Amino acid sequence: MSNHLPTGLPPHKAGPDQPLYVPIKRRSFFMYAGATAGATALVLAGCSKDDDNNVSRIDVGSGDGGILNYAYALEQLEAAFYAQVRTSAYYTAAGTPAAIKQVFDDLALHEAIHRDFLKAALTSKNITPLKDLKTDFSSIDFSSLNGILTAARTFEDTGVAAYNGAGRYLSDNALLGLAGKIVSVEARHAALIRDMITYNSFVSSDVVNTFSPTLPANATTAYTGDGTPSLTPAGSNGNPVAGAERSRKPQDVLNSVNNFLASDSKLSANSFG
Amino acid sequence: MNLFKLISDLEQADPEFLDRVNPRRRVFKYLGNAGQKVTAATIPGLLASFFNKAYGQATLPSDVQKVLTLALQLEYLEFHFYNTALGVSGLIPSSETNGITTIRNDEAGHINALRGVLGTSAPSYLVTDFDYSGGGGTGTGPMATALVPNGAGNANGALFFAAGQAFSDVGQRAYKGGAPTLNTASTKDILEAALNIHSVEARHNSHFRTVRRAIAANALGSATAAAVSPYDNAPKSWINLIDSGGPTAPSTSNPKPAAAVYNAGNPAANYPAESNTTQATVDLTTINPAYTAAAVSEAFDEPLDPNTVQTIALNFTSVAGKAKGLFQQTF
Numbered sequence: 125m126s127n128h129l130p131t132g133l134p135p136h137k138a139g140p141d142q143p144l145y146v147p148i149k150r151r152s153f154f155m156y157a158g159a160t161a162g163a164t165a166l167v168l169a170g171c172s173k174d175d176d177n178n179v180s181r182i183d184v185g186s187g188d189g190g191i192l193n194y195a196y197a198l199e200q201l202e203a204a205f206y207a208q209v210r211t212s213a214y215y216t217a218a219g220t221p222a223a224i225k226q227v228f229d230d231l232a233l234h235e236a237i238h239r240d241f242l243k244a245a246l247t248s249k250n251i252t253p254l255k256d257l258k259t260d261f262s263s264i265d266f267s268s269l270n271g272i273l274t275a276a277r278t279f280e281d282t283g284v285a286a287y288n289g290a291g292r293y294l295s296d297n298a299l300l301g302l303a304g305k306i307v308s309v310e311a312r313h314a315a316l317i318r319d320m321i322t323y324n325s326f327v328s329s330d331v332v333n334t335f336s337p338t339l340p341a342n343a344t345t346a347y348t349g350d351g352t353p354s355l356t357p358a359g360s361n362g363n364p365v366a367g368a369e370r371s372r373k374p375q376d377v378l379n380s381v382n383n384f385l386a387s388d389s390k391l392s393a394n395s396f397g
Numbered sequence: 398m399n400l401f402k403l404i405s406d407l408e409q410a411d412p413e414f415l416d417r418v419n420p421r422r423r424v425f426k427y428l429g430n431a432g433q434k435v436t437a438a439t440i441p442g443l444l445a446s447f448f449n450k451a452y453g454q455a456t457l458p459s460d461v462q463k464v465l466t467l468a469l470q471l472e473y474l475e476f477h478f479y480n481t482a483l484g485v486s487g488l489i490p491s492s493e494t495n496g497i498t499t500i501r502n503d504e505a506g507h508i509n510a511l512r513g514v515l516g517t518s519a520p521s522y523l524v525t526d527f528d529y530s531g532g533g534g535t536g537t538g539p540m541a542t543a544l545v546p547n548g549a550g551n552a553n554g555a556l557f558f559a560a561g562q563a564f565s566d567v568g569q570r571a572y573k574g575g576a577p578t579l580n581t582a583s584t585k586d587i588l589e590a591a592l593n594i595h596s597v598e599a600r601h602n603s604h605f606r607t608v609r610r611a612i613a614a615n616a617l618g619s620a621t622a623a624a625v626s627p628y629d630n631a632p633k634s635w636i637n638l639i640d641s642g643g644p645t646a647p648s649t650s651n652p653k654p655a656a657a658v659y660n661a662g663n664p665a666a667n668y669p670a671e672s673n674t675t676q677a678t679v680d681l682t683t684i685n686p687a688y689t690a691a692a693v694s695e696a697f698d699e700p701l702d703p704n705t706v707q708t709i710a711l712n713f714t715s716v717a718g719k720a721k722g723l724f725q726q727t728f
Binding site: 297 | 480492506507512569573585589604621633688
């Protein structure tokens with residue numbers, strides 16, 4: 125599949141023959157031309173023949189087990205990232221503030237716990253867990269706080285959008301409940317990381333559909349939701365509503381996170397679109 | 398109003414938008430079939446039916462409707478609180494005004510979204526339907542100074558931010574508790590919308606906690622002030638065990654008014670306290686010595702049942718609000 129890079133992700137390992145933005149334009153155009161043409165364009169744009177360079181993909185599977193393995197893959201990636209942060213030049217430097225190191229210690233623990241929990245959950249359901257994925261963090265600058273935070277923001281925001289977009293595919297409500305318990309913690313992470321990069325950017329317009337309310341003139345008039353939503357996501361596949369996060373579908377997420385996985389660990393989610 | 402630009406924007410925002418309106422995507426035919434000349438004057442009404450067709454549902458399952466109505470009531474609770482605070486001169490430090498404005502606007506957006514799903518018969522609430530003192534209508538509850546600049550316990554808005562933390566944690570736990578009810582074949586889009594609101598509540602909560610750390614460290618505007626154990630006054634951006642009962646209020650009779658926000662719901666087996674360390678029958682502290690109870694509890698937020706949510710929220714409901722049935726649905 126093509127690399128549909130969402131806003132905020134650095135271009136990574138895009139070959140000269142991979143037109144990153146052209147397919148999106150085509151897609152927009154064809155949607156006006158009608159349903160059949162649009163769907164065809166989507167398929168064509170999504171699967172240009174030289175895109176994959178014959179690299180195989182490990183599919184996460186189908187059904188609830190597929191979503192569990194998909195979550196397991198994302199948590200493996202995050203856990204590996206924060207483990208590397210804790211051995212980075214920035215983290216180990218003498219002057220790094222204790223409060224910042226504490227944040228990274230917490231994040232590393234949370235994500236490792238998520239990873240091990242999901243593996244245990246898969247095993248208990250007699251579903252074969254994905255293998256231990258090999259990561260490729262060569263695009264990340266681990267020597268500076270900004271480099272680490274920028275990558276962390278990508279991982280956390282992607283994680284939230286991924287869990288939000290995956291919920292609808294779960295049929296077991298116990299699993300939906302567990303996903304809910306994890307995703308809000310990912311959202312806490314994302315908000316703090318974003319505030320550490322730019323204060324007050326915890327729900328900025330690149331991840332949340334902002335809303336400008338039209339407020340009543342006085343306190344005796346009820347507010348009934350008047351206002352102007354800004355529903356302009358790039359790469360969103362969810363059901364956009366005002367003041368809400370922009371969920372993403374599994375395959376869209378994996379097209380992004382594959383940039384951080386080694387060639388023998390790249391993933392697909394063909395059952396979920 | 399540029400109708401065509403709006404449709405095009407919506408379509409980019411939601412690739413399935415035209416499918417929602419009409420499976421055959423003959424949106425312009427639909428508009429033409431409305432049987433009326435499209436003029437500037439008729440566009441608003443036309444748009445309303447257009448959006449209703451896309452996102453509204455004629456009849457929601459009653460348990461879905463109740464979950465969404467509770468969510469709407471909680472959004473009004475938060476919206477009026479932040480909106481009121483923004484109008485109180487000297488309450489919110491200038492470094493925090495943008496953040497609180499954004500949060501207020503998000504809550505307004507949630508009201509917009511939920512009313513869009515529930516339809517025009519959805520209830521609406523005035524600021525006077527709430528009692529932000531936490532006194533359940535007395536006006537003299539433990540949080541009475543949360544909207545008073547430099548009131549007791551409220552230097553730099555400390556009590557206001559404490560209340561914001563508690564409200565948004567109730568919100569995230571309530572949405573989490575309601576999500577399974579929304580997971581029906583015909584309400585998957587509603588489920589996804591609710592999940593997308595749920596994570597925004599958690600982002601808000603993280604920010605409130607970040608601000609509270611900064612206030613405790615006298616470092617307003619900084620996101621990197623240290624969290625201080627036992628985390629009731631200078632919390633982490635995530636919930637550590639039960640945060641020692643949550644924020645402390647300047648009240649001798651009820652110094653921990655938010656304790657129920659972090660405790661177990663009912664039944665506790667399904668709605669454990671935030672200090673829970675067992676997930677899907679696995680005690681996660683047993684799988685690795687590094688996984689302390691504190692770390693495991695931080696890594697998972699817990700759902701809350703609607704009755705417990707209502708019990709908490711009724712403390713913030715005025716006599717007028719109670720008369721309207723606010724937070725009194727039967728679950």
